[in-house]
Amino acid sequence: MLKENEIKVGDTHTAVLVEDLKRTQIVQYAGASGDYNPLHTDEIFTTQVAGYPSVFAHGMLSMGLTGTMLTDYVGDGALKKYGVRFTNQVWPGDTLTGKATIIEIREEDGSKVIDLMIETTNQNDIAVITGSATAAIEG
Amino acid sequence: MAINKFLVEASHIMMFARSVGDANPIYHDEDYAKETDLGGIIAPPTFAQSSAQFDPDYFLRPKIGGEGWFGSGKEASGAKPSKDSGGSGGGAAMGLHAEQHFEYHKPVKAGDILSATTKPGNSWEKESKRAGKLKFSESVTEYRNQDGELVITATGVGVQTERAVDS
Numbered sequence: 001m002l003k004e005n006e007i008k009v010g011d012t013h014t015a016v017l018v019e020d021l022k023r024t025q026i027v028q029y030a031g032a033s034g035d036y037n038p039l040h041t042d043e044i045f046t047t048q049v050a051g052y053p054s055v056f057a058h059g060m061l062s063m064g065l066t067g068t069m070l071t072d073y074v075g076d077g078a079l080k081k082y083g084v085r086f087t088n089q090v091w092p093g094d095t096l097t098g099k100a101t102i103i104e105i106r107e108e109d110g111s112k113v114i115d116l117m118i119e120t121t122n123q124n125d126i127a128v129i130t131g132s133a134t135a136a137i138e139g
Numbered sequence: 140m141a142i143n144k145f146l147v148e149a150s151h152i153m154m155f156a157r158s159v160g161d162a163n164p165i166y167h168d169e170d171y172a173k174e175t176d177l178g179g180i181i182a183p184p185t186f187a188q189s190s191a192q193f194d195p196d197y198f199l200r201p202k203i204g205g206e207g208w209f210g211s212g213k214e215a216s217g218a219k220p221s222k223d224s225g226g227s228g229g230g231a232a233m234g235l236h237a238e239q240h241f242e243y244h245k246p247v248k249a250g251d252i253l254s255a256t257t258k259p260g261n262s263w264e265k266e267s268k269r270a271g272k273l274k275f276s277e278s279v280t281e282y283r284n285q286d287g288e289l290v291i292t293a294t295g296v297g298v299q300t301e302r303a304v305d306s
Contacts, residue, residue, distance in 0.1 A: 017160060025158065025160075028154075029159065032151070032154045032155040032158040032189060035191055035199050036199050038209065041210075042210040044211040045210045045215055048211075048215040048216075049211075058236070061158070064160075064183065064184075065159050067183060068159055070184070071183065076163070076175065076181060077177050079243050080242070080243055081240070081242050082184050082240070085237065085238045086237060086238065
């Protein structure tokens with residue numbers, strides 16, 4: 001868990017979440033999450049029937065990858081809130097970078113917490129996820 | 140949508156953590172995890188989404204001996220999925236997933252037995268140049284543990300688009 005005297009508003013944490021996203025990782029996520037929508041794993045259905053240029057990642061895969069960056073930063077069991085908007089699709093071959101920025105350090109129910117702004121971008125610097133989180137810290 | 144028994148198991152957590160690129164031992168190493176303050180293996184922050192595995196009617200899973208599947212086989216598309224079952228924890232059942240929010244009330248641990256109930260939230264419409272008319276709808280899922288304690292509140296926002304979006 002982060003310690004109040006070691007952080008300040010404006011601090012950032014950045015991590016590369018995935019490089020050259022493989023279709024197989026999307027399949028892995030489908031199997032683990034239980035979301036077998038063919039739009040994510042079935043190139044033939046997705047291009048010929050649904051009209052997309054290729055399969056694309058589950059939004060929740062991008063949120064999960066971003067969550068890995070987030071918990072690596074704030075520590076295990078520290079998250080109180082985590083929410084995102086899916087602003088652009090993530091395609092096979094994409095490289096994603098996640099960033100969390102501390103925007104406030106405050107008290108909630110008698111404990112210290114931080115509010116974070118979250119953004120995950122692809123290799124073209126386009127945001128695929130924007131969001132926010134709140135995490136407990138050691139006061 | 141209601142899920143009576145969402146068994147939170149260590150092997151499922153391990154596979155889920157792998158799929159989101161998370162090598163943290165708190166998700167797969169019991170010996171490591173029991174020495175931490177949490178006292179055991181916990182679930183990663185978006186794990187609740189996999190409650191879909193425990194929804195018997197989840198429409199984005201091919202059913203055994205069921206009504207067919209809309210993915211490709213001999214043809215590029217098979218049968219249409221039935222649309223009447225709800226979406227576990229999120230917006231996937233309502234088209235594309237626009238937003239997802241989690242509130243964590245207590246850590247979810249391997250060995251927990253969760254139940255979940257979903258209620259519809261707000262709905263609204265927006266015009267988009269890229270995808271035509273957008274219909275947004277919200278669903279709120281409450282996950283409770285075996286002691287009846289609320290552990291996670293998940294709010295998903297789904298969007299139905301008029302046309303495919305290829306950004």
